[in-house]
Amino acid sequence: MKASGLELYNFRNYEKETVSFGDEVNIIYGDNGMGKTNILEAVYYFSYGRSFRASGREIIKEGEKESKITLDFNNEERNYKGEIKFLSGKRKEIYLNEIELKKTSELLGNFICVLFTPDELGIIKGxxxxxxxxxxxxxxxxxxxxxxxxxxxxxxxxxxxxxxxxxxxxxxxxxxxxxxxxxxxxxxxxxxxxxxxxxxxxxxxxxxxxxxxxxxxxxxxxxxxxxxxxxxxxxxxxxxxxxxxxxxxxxxxxxxxxxxxxxxxxxxxxxxxxxxxxxxxxxxxxxxxxxxxxxxxENGNYPVMLLDDILSELDKKRRDFLISQIKGKQIIITCTDIENSFKNDGANIINIKNGRVI
Ligand SMILES: Nc1ncnc2c1ncn2[C@@H]1O[C@H](COP(=O)(O)OP(=O)(O)O)[C@@H](O)[C@H]1O
Ligand SMILES: [Mg+2]
CATH class of the missing domain: 1.20.1050.90 (RecF/RecN/SMC, N-terminal domain)
Structure with a gap:
């Protein structure tokens, strides 16, 4: 399972932006509040049909009426294009390969990602x-x-x-x-x-x-x-x-x-x-x-791994374990400090500033 490209339109702090992903390690870096997690949130939507964030602010960019995210992804067999439009009143329209889906559940299971964030320590403690x-x-x-x-x-x-x-x-x-x-x-x-x-x-x-x-x-x-x-x-x-x-x-x-x-x-x-x-x-x-x-x-394919701000949290032993896990999988990591991120030659580096890829 691989995501190849993401398009954001009026999504959170993004006006119009395209993010291209490499097949292995992708590192999204930038200061706090720049829009790194927003990218993971958009990708996550295609697996779960909802956000991992407790609702709060709107998905649609402030002052705008509608928003759209598009994800190109593939598994070993074929390419897909998923599209989610966010309309006023929390309405959504979902398309897969240009065909409108009646239910969110029809989208799920095609693209699968697994998210790991520090918040998830709450699975045990919360x-x-x-x-x-x-x-x-x-x-x-x-x-x-x-x-x-x-x-x-x-x-x-x-x-x-x-x-x-x-x-x-x-x-x-x-x-x-x-x-x-x-x-x-x-x-x-x-x-x-x-x-x-x-x-x-x-x-x-x-x-x-x-x-x-x-x-x-x-x-x-x-x-x-x-x-x-x-x-x-x-x-x-x-x-x-x-x-x-x-x-x-x-x-x-x-x-x-x-x-x-x-x-x-x-x-x-x-x-x-x-x-x-x-x-x-x-x-x-x-x-x-x-x-x-x-x-x-179940699926024959590994899911895409999304890691939000996780590296600074882990000590060497756990980091090494995580690194041992990434082989053969696509991963998308966010961090604020690229120097202390995964030392991975050939990683695709994405620098984010104020809702823009720079
Ligand atoms: N609906 C919205 N319209 C405009 N900006 C938004 C909206 N929702 C969130 N934001 C902005 O997105 C930014 C947070 O992005 P986030 O991806 O969480 O940053 P980080 O890079 O720290 O992960 C904040 O600046 C916030 O104000
Ligand atoms: Mg963040």
Whole structure:
């Protein structure tokens, strides 16, 4: 999987710019606030259909009405051109090879990248929500239909919450049934993904730590797991029934996959509370590496690696590991200090200043 060129039009602080990528290491450098992360954000859109940033400022350049990003990419078989137009009111139009797609999910799975930023230490240390998001967004490029299920589930919960607030419970059972059906599918996907990534991440953690750190992951769903989809759904329905009175009292939905927890353990201790900063960095690195291996297994191609401001954060041991990972992959790195970046002959260097490639 390779991205060859990106065009930005009224995207964030870019007016009109083209960025060309080389097949191996690409280093984007420039001072803070110049627009480096914005480039990764645009590339990331083509894999996940959304930004990795918590919304805040608009995607569309201040004072403009619409924005467009275009990515040329290829896998071993063919070339693609993806186009995303951002229109007012958060509307989007998506095109793949000039054909308009009806749903974002149709874009996903064609171009796959994996992002690594210092913020992602939150996967271990942060709120449960960040762990769920990591798990879900790792599944999305492999199973684009999964995003539809997540959206469906969220809409169902919103509708149920509205119902609970209105205190008109006539159709509550109908919503609960639908939530159980959708939620059990999501649980099954999360459960099997976590099992799969744990095996690989564990090996990597062992390797980086010289055999001293044993990483384990545990899916701890809000509803009891079952052996198959039917059993999970039964458990779901039961749990929703148990919570019915409480939910009516509180006027919102209190159990389901939006309350799942994913736990990490290092040498048997819960990493969220007990792991050192170094162990956490290694764990995130191990997870990302495992995520890439799974994509390669499923897709036949390695994803493009996006590394945002990560190098200054890593010590030699972890940096060396990262460098050992880049072989045969395309990577796009941002940094403020080119001198202390990857010493890589033949890297494609992109210097950014105020939303311009210079
Ligand atoms: N919608 C927008 N319109 C204009 N500028 C924007 C918009 N959104 C973000 N920016 C600008 O983009 C810059 C941040 O870009 P970023 O890629 O995060 O920088 P860095 O090089 O530090 O990674 C800031 O100067 C910010 O003001
Ligand atoms: Mg940045």
């Amino acid at each position: 709120l449960p929500d960040e762990r769920r998001r990591f798990c879900d967004s790792s599944i999305i490029p492999l199973r684009p239909q999964f995003i539809k299920e997540l959206i469906r589930y969220r809409n169902l919960i919103n509708q149920k919450n509205a119902l609970l607030k209105s205190r008109n419970y006539k159709t509550l059972d109908v919503w609960n049934e639908k939530i159980a059906e959708s939620g059990s599918k999501i649980m099954l996907m999360r459960g099997s993904y976590i099992e799969r990534i744990e095996k690989k991440a564990k090996e990597v953690q062992k390797e980086i730590s010289g055999g001293t750190e044993n990483l384990e992951m545990k899916y701890n769903p809000s509803v009891k797991m079952g052996a198959d989809i039917n059993e999970i759904k039964e458990n779901f329905v039961k749990k929703l029934a148990e919570y019915e009175e409480k939910e009516k009292e509180n006027c919102f939905s209190m159990t389901g996959i939006h309350r799942d927890e994913i736990e990490f353990f290092i040498n048997g201790k819960n990493a969220k509370n007990y792991a050192s900063q170094g162990q956490i960095r290694t764990a995130v690195l191990s997870l990302k590496s495992a995520q890439m291996e799974i994509i390669k297994e």
